[in-house]
Amino acid sequence: MTNSVRSIVRRFPGVPTLEGAGVRLRRSFSNNEVPLFDPFLLLDRFGSADPADYLAGFPWHPHRGIETVTYVLEGRVEHGDTLGNSGVIGAGDVQWMNSGSGIIHQEMPQRTESPLSGFQLWVNLPAAEKMSSPAYRGLGAADLPVVRADTGAEVRVVAGVHGSVEGPVRGIPVDPSYLDVRLTPEELFESPVPSGYTVFAHAIDGAGSADGDDIRPIAPGETVLFGAGGPVRLRAGDRGMRFLLVSGRPLHEPVAWYGPIVMNTPAQLTEAVRELRSGAFVKDPRPVVEE
Ligand code: FE2
Numbered sequence: 263m264t265n266s267v268r269s270i271v272r273r274f275p276g277v278p279t280l281e282g283a284g285v286r287l288r289r290s291f292s293n294n295e296v297p298l299f300d301p302f303l304l305l306d307r308f309g310s311a312d313p314a315d316y317l318a319g320f321p322w323h324p325h326r327g328i329e330t331v332t333y334v335l336e337g338r339v340e341h342g343d344t345l346g347n348s349g350v351i352g353a354g355d356v357q358w359m360n361s362g363s364g365i366i367h368q369e370m371p372q373r374t375e376s377p378l379s380g381f382q383l384w385v386n387l388p389a390a391e392k393m394s395s396p397a398y399r400g401l402g403a404a405d406l407p408v409v410r411a412d413t414g415a416e417v418r419v420v421a422g423v424h425g426s427v428e429g430p431v432r433g434i435p436v437d438p439s440y441l442d443v444r445l446t447p448e449e450l451f452e453s454p455v456p457s458g459y460t461v462f463a464h465a466i467d468g469a470g471s472a473d474g475d476d477i478r479p480i481a482p483g484e485t486v487l488f489g490a491g492g493p494v495r496l497r498a499g500d501r502g503m504r505f506l507l508v509s510g511r512p513l514h515e516p517v518a519w520y521g522p523i524v525m526n527t528p529a530q531l532t533e534a535v536r537e538l539r540s541g542a543f544v545k546d547p548r549p550v551v552e553e
Pocket residue numbers: 320323325330367369522
C-alpha cells in the first residue's frame with residue numbers, strides 16, 4: 263500500500279487574511295495546521311489588481327528558525343535587510359531565504375502595469391540548523407529549468423527533480439520538491455514522491471482532480487493535502503490546470519511559533535524576543551548571498 267497513488271485527505275480553501283502593514287492575501291495553511299504539513303509551516307497566496315491591497319507591504323520584521331520562499335508570478339517585490347542586502351523579486355523569480363539564527367528584512371510589493379501575484383511558503387528548519395547562518399538564494403526566471411512533455415505539460419522546477427531535470431535550489435535540509443506545473447485540458451500528470459514525505463498541491467488557475475478516494479475537482483485557489491502513499495497523480499479539467507506541487511521530508515520535531523519566529527521550545531521564543539529588545543537578535547554579521 264505504501265507506494266499506491268496518494269489520495270487527497272484534507273482541503274484548504276484559503277482564508278482571507280490581513281498581513282504585514284495591511285496586505286490582503288489568502289492564507290492556505292498556518293500555525294493552526296501544525297503538524298499536518300510538516301515540514302511546511304505556512305502558505306500565503308498574495309496578489310491583487312488593486313495596489314491598495316498590497317502597497318503597504320511587509321515592512322521591517324524579523325525571522326528566525328525557518329526558510330521563507332517567495333515566488334512571484336506577476337508584478338515585483340522589492341526586498342532589503344538590515345545588513346545591506348537588497349534586490350527585486352520579479353515575475354517568475356524565486357527568493358529562497360534561510361533566516362537561520364536571525365535576519366530582519368522587509369518585503370515591499372511595487373506598483374507595476376500588471377497585477378501582483380505570488381506565493382510565500384515557510385519551510386521549517388531542523389532543530390540542529392535553526393541557529394545556522396542566514397543565507398539568500400535569488401533565482402531569476404531564466405535560472406529555473408522548464409521541462410516540456412510531448413503531451414503539452416510544462417513543469418518549472420524550483421527544487422527537487424522532475425524527470426531527469428533537477429531544480430537549482432539544492433541542499434535544503436528537508437529535501438523539498440517545488441514544482442510549478444501547467445497541464446493542457448484533460449492531461450494526466452504523475453510525480454513520484456518518496457514514501458513518508460508530506461506533499462500538497464495548490465491550484466493556481468483552472469481545475470483538476472486527483473486519483474484516489476476523493477476525486478472532487480480541485481478548485482482554483484484551493485490547497486489539497488495528500489495522504490500516505492507513493493506518487494501523486496492529477497488530471498486537468500477541460501480548461502487545463504496550473505498548480506504548485508510541493509513535497510518534503512517531515513521533521514517530527516516540536517514546534518514553538520511566535521509570529522515570524524518558529525523554534526522548538528517556548529524558552530527559545532522568550533530568548534528570541536529578549537534578544538530582539540536588546541538588539542542581540544542578529545548573530546551573523548552578513549548573510550551569504552547565493553545569486
Ligand atoms: Fe519576511
